[in-house]
Structure formats: structure tokens, C-alpha cells
Amino acid sequence: MFDSLTHRVEVAGPTGDRFAEILTPAAIDFVVKLDNAFAGRRSELLDARRTRREKLQSGEQPLGFLPETQAVRNDPTWRVAESAPGLEDRRVEITGPTDRRMTVNALNSGAKVWLADFEDATSPTWHNVIDGQLNLFDAIRRNIDFTTEAGKRYVVGDEPATIVARPRGWHLVEKHIRIDGRPVSASLVDFGLYFFHNARQLIARGSGPYFYLPKLESHLEARLWNDVFLLAQRELGIPRGTIRATVLIETITAAFEMDEILYELREHAAGLNAGRWDYIFSVIKNFSSHGADFVLPDRAQVTMTVPFMRAYTELLVRTCHKRGAHAIGGMAAFIPSRDPEVNATALEKVRQDKEREAGDGFDGSWVAHPGLVPVCREVFDTVLGGWPNQLGKLREDVEVTAEDLLDVASAGGEVTEAGVRANINVALRYIDAWLGGTGAAAIHNLMEDAATAEIARCQVWQWIRNGTKLEDGTVLTRELAVEFLDDELASVRADLGEGTRLDDAYAIFTETALGEKLPSFLTTSAYARYLTDLR
Numbered sequence: 001m002f003d004s005l006t007h008r009v010e011v012a013g014p015t016g017d018r019f020a021e022i023l024t025p026a027a028i029d030f031v032v033k034l035d036n037a038f039a040g041r042r043s044e045l046l047d048a049r050r051t052r053r054e055k056l057q058s059g060e061q062p063l064g065f066l067p068e069t070q071a072v073r074n075d076p077t078w079r080v081a082e083s084a085p086g087l088e089d090r091r092v093e094i095t096g097p098t099d100r101r102m103t104v105n106a107l108n109s110g111a112k113v114w115l116a117d118f119e120d121a122t123s124p125t126w127h128n129v130i131d132g133q134l135n136l137f138d139a140i141r142r143n144i145d146f147t148t149e150a151g152k153r154y155v156v157g158d159e160p161a162t163i164v165a166r167p168r169g170w171h172l173v174e175k176h177i178r179i180d181g182r183p184v185s186a187s188l189v190d191f192g193l194y195f196f197h198n199a200r201q202l203i204a205r206g207s208g209p210y211f212y213l214p215k216l217e218s219h220l221e222a223r224l225w226n227d228v229f230l231l232a233q234r235e236l237g238i239p240r241g242t243i244r245a246t247v248l249i250e251t252i253t254a255a256f257e258m259d260e261i262l263y264e265l266r267e268h269a270a271g272l273n274a275g276r277w278d279y280i281f282s283v284i285k286n287f288s289s290h291g292a293d294f295v296l297p298d299r300a301q302v303t304m305t306v307p308f309m310r311a312y313t314e315l316l317v318r319t320c321h322k323r324g325a326h327a328i329g330g331m332a333a334f335i336p337s338r339d340p341e342v343n344a345t346a347l348e349k350v351r352q353d354k355e356r357e358a359g360d361g362f363d364g365s366w367v368a369h370p371g372l373v374p375v376c377r378e379v380f381d382t383v384l385g386g387w388p389n390q391l392g393k394l395r396e397d398v399e400v401t402a403e404d405l406l407d408v409a410s411a412g413g414e415v416t417e418a419g420v421r422a423n424i425n426v427a428l429r430y431i432d433a434w435l436g437g438t439g440a441a442a443i444h445n446l447m448e449d450a451a452t453a454e455i456a457r458c459q460v461w462q463w464i465r466n467g468t469k470l471e472d473g474t475v476l477t478r479e480l481a482v483e484f485l486d487d488e489l490a491s492v493r494a495d496l497g498e499g500t501r502l503d504d505a506y507a508i509f510t511e512t513a514l515g516e517k518l519p520s521f522l523t524t525s526a527y528a529r530y531l532t533d534l535r
């Protein structure tokens, strides 16, 4: 228990090895200052999200470019800040959770940037949150080398990737830190602890405090982040404009506000990223009750080349380059395999994905695994030639309308029984892993994380709600989905054996995919109920 000047602050989580080095009174005080300044605005913006979504879902409000910010979009004169040290060349970025082994492996992967993830790839147990901070703290100070019990040595090499931390989104709370009995925003905890401990060290070492900002739904949320940055820099005496943020455009509403988001953050903005998985999730969620024209086919058929996804990525490149910001591509879910045939297919799929992005003008892209760094690098090396990026490729040929972004029917395709079963199977396996503390997992040769699991459960909900016909003419009813769920549970249980959390995964799936209402996120209630016993 800490007493700041005016607040009662409780740090309630179990204490682990060296946690006190992160949870110092000064660091907690810094988080309290952020909370004091921004908790109210955060909750107003979350209310605004709810209202907007209800209006969208009821058909009361159409989605389009905002009339009130037209001047920002039309003004050709403003640009974002210059690239900061270590962020000029972002041709390959590796993403992943912040456990100790992965931290060293990511830094050594040969990627230019490591997205150190507290979001989609992390199950936010208290241990993962604070241990992740410790690993970053040690990595930044080059104090992380270790040897496993089996004798394998992990040593950070001479040219480690630039670290860009991704705090959790605005929708999540951290229940283990409470101010006056109220849980603190998880975004402010992840950002605040990382910035407080590391900003000065990073600058002294020729890098800087850099962030990826996830799941924004509007430019007002970007404005909130910008104000967080201004306060944080002021508090620590760090020059204004030192922070750099790359914003994930991964909601359908943010796709209509790309210019505005860059504008709000312009003195701190480094770029935008096309976060395809949450984007698909957001499209399904917002138009889940809009009828057949908004029903997406089996997940495997929603590729990046279907017209409405292509429109989104091309608009992103055009918007970024007009403003001098980097456009970063997203994550192909294919990962290396020990099976040579599966491996060759995965590498080829990733190559095609990166070739499309590099050809479209992206400045770099994400990979999920060190084994994919070479293919991404090779593709971007070829297109970039001697340049560090493609900022000069303005893509003025791109014209994207609101109709293009909303032309969900352009995906075509069909819904199959195999597709429904695959979603259920993957969701059960992923939620089981997440409950066990693993936030990204290899399932059926694909990378799965919180965003892809959200797609899996939302699709099932949407298909039932719309009485979708499977390819054999059968209508997907709730009863049929329950039959599939029971079958898949039995099969996954047989496969995984003892010691799983499958009963809880089943309950979470039932609540978030088969209920009357579609919950906004599966992670919010699952976190409160299963990842913490604090009420």
C-alpha cells in the first residue's frame, strides 16, 4: 500500500522476484499522476466508443470521413516529426511477447525493430506484465544475458533491434494497481512504467522511448495519447517531441480518421501500421447485425487482396507518405514449421504478402518469427534499393472512397462447416493457452493471438445472428454451433490431454460467441474473471 499526497494506492498482485525494482514508490507515483490527469477522459472516450458502436449497429449513423475535420485532411502543409534515431529504416519488424528468452531472440533476430508486446501477444497476467517490464529494463541496460538449465546461452549481439513497446489498449484495466479502490488503465500502467524507468536510458544510448499504440477507434483517442506524452515528458524533464508513436490502424472507425490521428500526434508520430487482424475483427464486430452484405466468409478466405482490405492498406500508404510518416505492413499468420512441405508453403505465403506490401509502397513490415526475418528483408531490400524507406513514393494514384472501405461484400467466398469448426477449435485452443499465461501460440501451423481469436468467436456469432447458410445449404443455428462446439471440445481435449483450462475456455467461448449480445472484447471479462482473483 502506498500513500501518494492525496490518494490511496494499492499494489495488490503477488510479488515476484525483483518486482520491487519496477514497482518503486516513484514509478507508482508517476502512474498515479497519469491516472489523475487522464482517467476521466479515458472513461469518456470509452463511453463515446459504446455510443458510436450502438448507433452504427442500429444503422442510425452511417460511417464515413468526418465533415468536422475536413480542413485537417485537405491541408497539404502539415507533416509529422522527422524520424527519430533507430527508426529511419524499419524494413523488418519482429513482434512478440516480452518473456526473457523471446526478448533476447527478438533483439538478435536481424530485424530493425522489435515490437515488445503487452497487447495481442501477451496474456496480461500480473506476472507477465511485471516480468515483461523487468526484461525490457534489463535488455535496455544490456543486462539480460543468461544461460538455461540445459546450458543454452542467450547473449544480446552487437546490433540489436530498436525496441518499440506496445502498451495494452484503452479498453483494458490493470486490476493489480488500484487508486482509491479503482483499477488503473492498463495502457497507463504499461506506458508509465516503461517510460518512467527507461526513457532516459534509451536516450543516453542513442535510441528513444518509442511506442506502438493499439486499437484506437478515433482521433480523439490519439489526442489523449498525445496529451499523455506531453505530461510524461514534462514530468521527467525530457524534451517535448522525444517520444515517437506508431499507431495501429486496426479498427474500421480509425480507417476513416488516419489523417486526423497523425495530425493529433504529429510532433510524436512515426507512422501507421496496417493491423489486419484487429481490423477484420472490428469490421465483423461493428457490422455484425447488418445483414448478408457484411457477412464475411471463412476466415481463411479473408485475404489481404480482397478489395475492401486492399483499399484500406493503400489508403494507409498514401496517407502516411503525404505526411512524411512511415507506413508499416502487418502480420501474415504463416509461421515456420519443422515439416519441410508446410515450411516451404509458409515461406512462400509470407513472401507473397511482403511483396504485395513492398510493391504498394509500405516502408517495412511485421514478421512473427525470427525464421521469417530473411524473407521479409530480402523482399524489402529488393524494392528499397539503397534507400531506407519509400517515403518518396506518394501513391497519388490511390483514390479510396468510403464505399470502398465498406465494401465488405467484395470479399466474396463462402462459409463452410469446416470454417465454423476451425474457428471454434482455434478459439478453444487459444483461450486455453491465454488462460495459462501464453498470449501468442502456434495452432495448426498459424500464429494465433488475441486479435485472431476475436475474429474466430465474432464470426461464429455473426453467422448465427444472420442465419448464414453453409455451403451445403444448412443454416447455422445456435443449436448446430453448440453441437460443433461440443465435438471440437472433445477433440481438442483428446489432443491436449490433462492439465488444460478447456472448461473455462468453453465457458468463455459460449459467453462471447453464442450469447444474445456480442461482447466488445473477449479479453475484458475473461481477464476480470479468470486472470485475477481480485474483485
Ligand SMILES: CC(=O)SCCNC(=O)CCNC(=O)[C@H](O)C(C)(C)COP(=O)(O)OP(=O)(O)OC[C@H]1O[C@@H](n2cnc3c(N)ncnc32)[C@H](O)[C@@H]1OP(=O)(O)O
Pocket: 094, 095, 096, 097, 101, 102, 103, 105, 106, 117, 120, 121, 277, 278, 331, 335, 336, 367, 368, 369, 370, 440, 441, 442, 446, 447, 448, 449, 451, 452
Ligand atoms: C495480430 C497481431 O497483433 S500480430 C503481433 C502479435 N503476435 C505476435 O507477436 C506473435 C509472435 N510470435 C510468437 O509468439 C511465436 O513465434 C509463436 C507463438 C507463433 C510460435 O512460437 P514457437 O512455437 O515457440 O516457435 P518455435 O518453436 O519455432 O521457436 C523457435 C525459436 O524462435 C524463438 N521465437 C519464435 N518466435 C519469436 C518471436 N516472435 N520473437 C522472438 N523469438 C521468437 C523461440 O523463442 C525459439 O527460441 P529458442 O530456440 O531459443 O527456444
Ligand SMILES: O=CC(=O)O
Pocket: 120, 248, 250, 274, 275, 276, 277, 278, 279, 330, 331, 451
Ligand atoms: O495488431 C495487429 C493486428 O493485426 O491486430
Ligand SMILES: [Mg+2]
Pocket: 120, 214, 215, 248, 250, 275, 277, 278, 451
Ligand atoms: Mg492488433
